[in-house]
Amino acid sequence: MQAILNVALPVFGLILAGFLAARFKLLGGSSTEALNKFVYYFALPAMLFLVMFRAPLERVVDREFLIAFCVPLAVVFVLTVVWGRAVWRLRLADISVQSLSSCYGNVGYMGVPLVQLAYGPEALPYAIAATILTGSIMFGAGIMGVEADLRSGQGALKTFAGVLATVARNPLILAPAAGAAWALSGVPLFTPLKTFAELMGASASPCALFALGMFLAAQPLRGELAAVCWLTVLKLAVAPVATFVVLVALGEEGSLVGKTALLLNALPTGAGAFVLAQKYDRLVAQTSATILISTVLSVLTVSALLAVG
Numbered sequence: 001m002q003a004i005l006n007v008a009l010p011v012f013g014l015i016l017a018g019f020l021a022a023r024f025k026l027l028g029g030s031s032t033e034a035l036n037k038f039v040y041y042f043a044l045p046a047m048l049f050l051v052m053f054r055a056p057l058e059r060v061v062d063r064e065f066l067i068a069f070c071v072p073l074a075v076v077f078v079l080t081v082v083w084g085r086a087v088w089r090l091r092l093a094d095i096s097v098q099s100l101s102s103c104y105g106n107v108g109y110m111g112v113p114l115v116q117l118a119y120g121p122e123a124l125p126y127a128i129a130a131t132i133l134t135g136s137i138m139f140g141a142g143i144m145g146v147e148a149d150l151r152s153g154q155g156a157l158k159t160f161a162g163v164l165a166t167v168a169r170n171p172l173i174l175a176p177a178a179g180a181a182w183a184l185s186g187v188p189l190f191t192p193l194k195t196f197a198e199l200m201g202a203s204a205s206p207c208a209l210f211a212l213g214m215f216l217a218a219q220p221l222r223g224e225l226a227a228v229c230w231l232t233v234l235k236l237a238v239a240p241v242a243t244f245v246v247l248v249a250l251g252e253e254g255s256l257v258g259k260t261a262l263l264l265n266a267l268p269t270g271a272g273a274f275v276l277a278q279k280y281d282r283l284v285a286q287t288s289a290t291i292l293i294s295t296v297l298s299v300l301t302v303s304a305l306l307a308v309g
Contacts, residue, residue, distance in 0.1 A: 018213025045175030047201030052179030072242035096145030
């Protein structure tokens with residue numbers, strides 16, 4: 001449990017710092033939105049650029065890891081969509097945000113140090129691959145879902161063109177694409193640019209968590225309890241169980257790939273889900289509460305997983 005506490009407590013500390021800053025009115029009333037925009041347009045793109053530039057591409061396309069990591073999340077995604085439509089009658093934009101709450105794990109801020117601590121540096125490339133898959137592809141899919149819904153009255157062709165144009169201009173899509181292109185070019189990254197991206201990217205998770213804490217201080221969460229519980233169960237229980245089933249089918253449950261994929265899919269919801277919810281003003285209270293509750297409970301669930309693994 002000490003290992004997960006060492007990683008989780010700083011997360012709680014950042015959320016608490018933002019909460020206290022808002023409660024004591026230390027920052028202006030629009031600080032949450034301003035901080036979230038900083039993360040969305042500057043810090044997170046810088047982080048994703050570096051992640052893609054440094055990515056071990058052979059691990060990113062590792063077949064067993066892709067199946068073990070992505071297939072269980074696809075199951076969780078389908079459950080989120082079906083439940084959201086059938087039970088809560090949600091529109092596509094809200095389902096897209098909920099899908100991030102149930103599928104978007106904290107693989108960068110919590111996953112990377114936990115994987116390295118539990119399984120050593122040889123497992124680290126898989127954590128980096130998971131960071132790419134969640135931060136670029138999953139986040140991009142969430143953006144497309146929200147944009148498609150918001151433009152749905154414009155006709156199919158115009159909606160498709162509008163979504164494509166918006167996604168093509170989105171910094172969270174452009175930055176990792178630029179990082180991958182630069183890596184493939186073989187040109188070394190200039191030292192000043194590398195240092196700038198490192199400094200900017202390092203602020204992404206802390207600022208997002210701080211903004212999340214500020215939002216929690218201003219919003220009542222009582223009406224969100226049912227949805228928060230459902231999304232937390234999907235993230236902390238259904239995702240790892242589905243991962244284990246897939247690993248048994250692959251015969252990888254005892255391998256490094258299997259253990260790493262299981263740990264990564266058992267992590268709580270990441271702050272990126274809040275960034276998207278805040279950006280489009282969709283289910284912000286629900287998303288922020290899911291991040292907080294899943295992170296608190298993950299101290300127990302992830303500790304148990306590490307103990308038996």
